[in-house]
Ligand code: HEC
Ligand code: HEC
């Protein structure tokens with residue numbers, strides 16, 4: 420026998436069950452990374468928004484400029500000059516690689532190979 424009045428409620432229950440794993444976690448995307456802000460400085464070399472999305476590209480550009488074009492003109496932030504360098508630039512402000520870079524990278528499962536060669540300042544071990 421066919422009973423139309425059960426179709427819609429049946430579908431609602433079906434959809435609810437099928438999507439349970441999604442809405443069960445609503446508002447709870449797991450542990451969100453909280454990269455530690457550097458102390459004593461307020462600005463990055465570019466806007467925070469740009470850095471969040473494009474720091475890998477900026478690093479590539481810095482490397483190319485420094486090594487291929489020999490252009491090591493320092494980058495100035497708030498009147499202070501920083502080398503176009505991973506260790507002597509980024510990590511001068513972001514002193515703790517673990518609490519900064521790794522905080523996001525572990526979360527996003529990215530493993531930049533830079534540290535195979537580039538040395539990490541001592542205090543971050
Ligand atoms: C195979 C070894 C190796 C790897 C891997 C590597 N680098 Fe380098 N990198 C070097 C060497 C050698 C220099 C030259 C150092 C110099 O002349 O100042 C350099 C220089 C640089 C420079 C400019 C100068 C400086 O002192 O930092 C940047 C920026 C840089 N690398 C970024 C990166 C990034 C970002 C990654 C990962 C995506 C990376 N490198 C991976 C070996 C490496
Ligand atoms: C002059 C010190 C300084 C230097 C040098 C610097 N940063 Fe920053 N960075 C900051 C500050 C301060 C903030 C936070 C800015 C804000 O919240 O508006 C920041 C923010 C960021 C963010 C966004 C973090 C977030 O919470 O979303 C990333 C990613 C980042 N920096 C990566 C880098 C990389 C990679 C380099 C080297 C290419 C670098 N920074 C060089 C000071 C610096």
Ligand code: HEC
Nearest residue numbers: 454471474475478509513519520523524527529530531533
């Ligand atoms: C706000 C979070 C966040 C912070 C802080 C952060 N990163 Fe990243 N990083 C990411 C994400 C997400 C990716 C992967 C992006 C993609 O694949 O498009 C990434 C990718 C990279 C890559 C390219 C790796 C690859 O295999 O393609 C490099 C190099 C890198 N980050 C360097 C750094 C360095 C150095 C620092 C610390 C100074 C840092 N990042 C801090 C989120 C962050």
